[in-house]
Amino acid sequence: MSENPPSAERLPAFPVEAGVPRRLAVGWLSLGLAALVASGLFSVLLVLSRTPAIQEYIPLLDFFHVALVVHVDLSVLIWFLSFAGVLWSLAVGAQGAAWGWSALALGALGTAIIALAPFAGAGNPLMNNYVPVLDHPLFLAGLGVFGTGFALLVVRTLLTPAPADGARGAWTTALRFAMRAAALTAAIALMALAWSWLDIPADMQGQGYYEFLFWGSGHILQFTHTLLLLVAWVWMAHACGAKPVVSRRTLTLLFALAASPVLLALPIYLGDEVASLQHRLEFTQLMKYGGLATFPAIAVILFSLPATRRVNASQRPARAALFASLLLFGAGGILGYMIEGVNVVIPAHYHGSIVGVTLAFMGLTYHLLPQLGFGAPAPRLATIQPWVYGGGQLLHILGLAWSGGYGVQRKTAGAAQGLDSMEKIIGMGMMGLGGLIAIIGGLLFVIVALGAMWRRQSR
Structure with missing residues (x-):
């Protein structure tokens, strides 16, 4: 790269606009931090219940699975999706503010219900993958409320026109594309969840029901998290002095490539019943091999890292x-x-x-x-x-x-x-x-x- 980069490259990797975008981002960040604090309290109980010697003296086994459910949902689902709210709030500007605030309010209410449900008598933990649940009306209501808020967040992100980036540089244009692509994969995950809910046999209950319910959407959502991970890596690399080693068009195409395996979800749903072994296997293969599509974008990030060797405090x-x-x-x-x-x-x-x-x-x-x-x-x-x-x-x-x-x-x-x-x-x-x-x-x-x-x- 040139020793004297264009002036646009000296700007932040992505603009943080004052007003509604910043306030919404602060709200989602505060929600994510609150979820981490609550999950940390549950994680202490989890670690103690599995550590040799200590587990002999602290009878936590009965509470282990309840704590595990809430810990996973708060530290992964709520934290990750709340941080998605931070990034998407910054990505779309001030339009659709009412939708943004409604999404945040529902997200906060749902999180509170999820965290407090065990102390209100919610039990019957089911250790299905991706979104383990307490099979209790209060906990499930909390998940539903949070999910509704997240759906509003995704819709706002996709339907609100993006502000013009002008000549800010390759990072900004590509990052905005990646964030909106992540929102699109999240929308596909929500549609997959609805499809699974409609397709699962009515007589299926218990852990098997929730395993199939969240299997497809859970796998798809991993691509959402991975795209936002790439966004965070690029953003931090820029903050540490790295500069693009490819053009903005190439970087954007690499982000599109990373998101593209999600398109295979449709033939998977069309090909087999949701409650089938083949459905589970195909999504496992999608995650195993679809993740390889992120390697070119990761390689670009890695090649930009030598410029980060000298940084200030x-x-x-x-x-x-x-x-x-x-x-x-x-x-x-x-x-x-x-x-x-x-x-x-x-x-x-x-x-x-x-x-x-x-x-x-x-x-x-x-x-x-x-x-x-x-x-x-x-x-x-x-x-x-x-x-x-x-x-x-x-x-x-x-x-x-x-x-x-x-x-x-x-x-x-x-x-x-x-x-x-x-x-x-x-x-x-x-x-x-x-x-x-x-x-x-x-x-x-x-x-x-x-x-x-x-x-x-x-x-």
């Missing part, structure tokens, strides 16, 4: 989060190709991938806070935090992968794990230690983010 948090995110997402992807059978290698895979996305969103949060009207995060803590959280999660998933190699089953706790050998105990001990370190890292993120928000608000 304010850029270090974003760079730390960027590199930690790349490491964890890569580890999760590799483990995905090592899955054999139903054991804890499976959660090792998706924990790595999920944490990779989470770290990217954390780092972008640090970068966006001053632009959203808050103070800058404490540089030292914000730089250390991604490595504490990412390092703990890496130890966590390596422990799970190790234990999975010795046959420890997933979604079990206490004596049900069958820790009858030193290898299994060591692996799950690594898992527990890594999980506790990651909890500290997650707590640090909340402290740093809320600290920056509080300092600005208290002036």
